[in-house]
Amino acid sequence: MKRNLLRIGAAGLAMLFASLGSLSAAHLTGLSLFGVTTFGNQLVTIDPMTGAGTVVGSFGDTIFATGLGVRDGRLFAFDQVNDRLREINKVSGALISSIDIGVGNLTGEGALTFRASDGVGFLASPLNANNEPVNDFFMFTIAASGTAGTSVRVGSTGVAIDAMAFNSRGILYAIGQADAILYTINPANGATTAVGPIRVGSDNLIKNSPIAGMTVAPANPDRGGLEEIYASIDDRLFIIDPTTAAARVASADVINFGPFVSSVAGLAFAPGAGTLGNISTRLRVGTGENVGIGGFIVTGAPSKRLIVRGIGPSLTRFQDPLQDPEIEVFNANGVSLARNDDWRQSQEAEIRASGLAPTNDKEAAIIGNLAEGTYTVVLRGTRSTTGVGLVEIYDLNLGNGSRLANLSTRGFVERNENILIGGMIVTGSAAQRVVTRAIGPDLRARGVANPLQDPQVDIFDGNGIRIAGNDNFGTGGQTDELAQNGLTPGDSRDSAIILTVPPGNYTALVTGVGGSTGVALVEFFNLTR
Structure with missing residues (x-):
C-alpha cells in the first residue's frame, strides 16, 4: 500500500x-x-x-x-x-x-x-x-x-x-x-x-x-x-x-x-485538448413523428470512427423499456447508410472489440467511419413497438483530428421518467465550452404538429448535482454569445445555456413548464475549437 x-x-x-x-x-x-x-x-x-x-x-x-x-x-x-x-x-x-x-x-x-x-x-x-x-x-x-x-x-x-x-x-x-x-x-x-x-x-x-x-x-x-x-x-x-x-x-x-x-x-x-467523446439521449420512443430522431455533426479530418447504439431491453429500471429497438443512420441527403435491428446480426466481432457491445441481443449497434458532415440516426421500435429507449454515439478514435461537434435528439416529452434526457461526456485534458438548448415551440415552423410549448432545461454533473438551468433563453444573460455563434433559438420560450465544463459526465433534463407535454429537441453544441 x-x-x-x-x-x-x-x-x-x-x-x-x-x-x-x-x-x-x-x-x-x-x-x-x-x-x-x-x-x-x-x-x-x-x-x-x-x-x-x-x-x-x-x-x-x-x-x-x-x-x-x-x-x-x-x-x-x-x-x-x-x-x-x-x-x-x-x-x-x-x-x-x-x-x-x-x-x-x-x-x-x-x-x-x-x-x-x-x-x-x-x-x-x-x-x-x-x-x-x-x-x-x-x-x-x-x-x-x-x-x-x-x-x-x-x-x-x-x-x-x-x-x-x-x-x-x-x-x-x-x-x-x-x-x-x-x-x-x-x-x-x-x-x-x-x-x-x-x-x-x-x-x-x-x-x-x-x-x-x-x-x-x-x-x-x-x-x-x-x-x-x-x-x-x-x-x-x-x-x-x-x-x-x-x-x-x-x-x-x-x-x-x-x-x-x-x-x-x-x-x-502544455495546452490541454478535449472533445465530446460520447453524446446520448434517453426518451420515450413512439410511432410516426414521435420516434426518436437524433442528429450529429462530424467536423474535421480524417474520417471519424463511431459506434451508434440503440438501447432498450436493458433499461430494466423503467416500467416500459423499448423491447426491440432498431436504428438507421442517414447522411445529409437523406440516404440510408446503415441499419441494424439486433447487434449480433452483423459486425459482432468489431462491436465486441470496441468494448461497447450492448448487454441484450435485441439491442442495436452500428460501427462505421464517417467523413465530415451532418448525419441523422432514427431510433424506432421493431414492428412499431413503443417504450423508453436510449440512442448513443461514441467516438472510437478520440483526438485523431476530427470530432463530434453537435448532437440533437427529437422526442416526445411527457412527465416523470418519460421526459427527454440528454447526456454528454467531455473527454481529454481541457474544459469545453458547450451550448445546451431545449427547443419546443420553434418546431411548429419545421412541421411538427404537437411541439412542447414551454421547455425548460436543467444541467447536472456526474454526481447528480444541478449546475445550471434555464426556462426562456433571453433570461440567461447569454443572448450575445448565442447570437455570435448563430445559435439563437427561434422562439423566446425556447431554452439555452452556455457552460464551460471540465472533463466528466453531464446530463440535460428537458421538461415542460407546468407539466406540459409535446415534442421537443435537446441539443449539445461544442463551441471549443
Whole structure:
C-alpha cells in the first residue's frame, strides 16, 4: 500500500499548510499539467493548485515511461521497453507514434525534456545496459518527417538524474535521483552544478523513491516573474524556487495513481485538448413523428470512427423499456447508410472489440467511419413497438483530428421518467465550452404538429448535482454569445445555456413548464475549437 513518505519536521509542516492558501494560478491559464505513470502506463492531469490527479487514458501498451517532454505543444515520453520516443494523444492518452532516435538500452529511472527554442531533445539515463552507473547524457533531434531521429552522447551528469526541464531562457534544471538536490545541467556536456537541497521550511526533503517528475511553469507575476519548478516527488506536488531550491507544497494529499510509491514519472505544462467523446439521449420512443430522431455533426479530418447504439431491453429500471429497438443512420441527403435491428446480426466481432457491445441481443449497434458532415440516426421500435429507449454515439478514435461537434435528439416529452434526457461526456485534458438548448415551440415552423410549448432545461454533473438551468433563453444573460455563434433559438420560450465544463459526465433534463407535454429537441453544441 502506498504510504505517506514525506518526512519533514514541525516547522516544515507548518510551512506546508500555510503555503496552501497562498497559491495563484492565473499565469497557468490555458495550460494543463500533464504527467505519466511509470507502472500504470497512463497519461494523467494534475491540478497545479491542489495536486489532485485525473486519468486521461491508458497508453494501450507497456512502456514504463520515464520523463515527459513537450515539443511544439505535443507530448512525448521515452519508451524504456522498446527504446523509442512515443507521442501521446492529449485527448485519449493513447500512444500515436513510435520514433527511433538511435538511443538504446537505457535503463534506470531517467529523464526526458525538450529545449523550446530549437526543439532539441535531451535524455538522462543513470544506468547502461549492464546496470552500471554511467549517468549518460544524450542530445537528440527529430527528423522533419517525424518518424526518425538521431542522437549523440554528449557526456555524463556525474550524478543520477531523476527528472529535468528547461526554463524559457534555456537553463536546464534537474532533480537528483537519490539526494533530492536541485541541479542545473550544462546541455553541452552534461556537467551538473548543485543549486542546493530541496527543502520545505528549514527541513531538507528526504526523497524515498528513484522516480520523480518536474517541469518549469511560465513566469508567475505573484512571485516577481519567477519561473517556478513544479515537481512530483514521492507522489506529492511541490513548487520549487529555482534560485534557492526552497519549496512549498501544493498537495496536502498523496497523488494516488496506484499502489506504488512515486508513480508519476514525468510532468509537463502544455495546452490541454478535449472533445465530446460520447453524446446520448434517453426518451420515450413512439410511432410516426414521435420516434426518436437524433442528429450529429462530424467536423474535421480524417474520417471519424463511431459506434451508434440503440438501447432498450436493458433499461430494466423503467416500467416500459423499448423491447426491440432498431436504428438507421442517414447522411445529409437523406440516404440510408446503415441499419441494424439486433447487434449480433452483423459486425459482432468489431462491436465486441470496441468494448461497447450492448448487454441484450435485441439491442442495436452500428460501427462505421464517417467523413465530415451532418448525419441523422432514427431510433424506432421493431414492428412499431413503443417504450423508453436510449440512442448513443461514441467516438472510437478520440483526438485523431476530427470530432463530434453537435448532437440533437427529437422526442416526445411527457412527465416523470418519460421526459427527454440528454447526456454528454467531455473527454481529454481541457474544459469545453458547450451550448445546451431545449427547443419546443420553434418546431411548429419545421412541421411538427404537437411541439412542447414551454421547455425548460436543467444541467447536472456526474454526481447528480444541478449546475445550471434555464426556462426562456433571453433570461440567461447569454443572448450575445448565442447570437455570435448563430445559435439563437427561434422562439423566446425556447431554452439555452452556455457552460464551460471540465472533463466528466453531464446530463440535460428537458421538461415542460407546468407539466406540459409535446415534442421537443435537446441539443449539445461544442463551441471549443
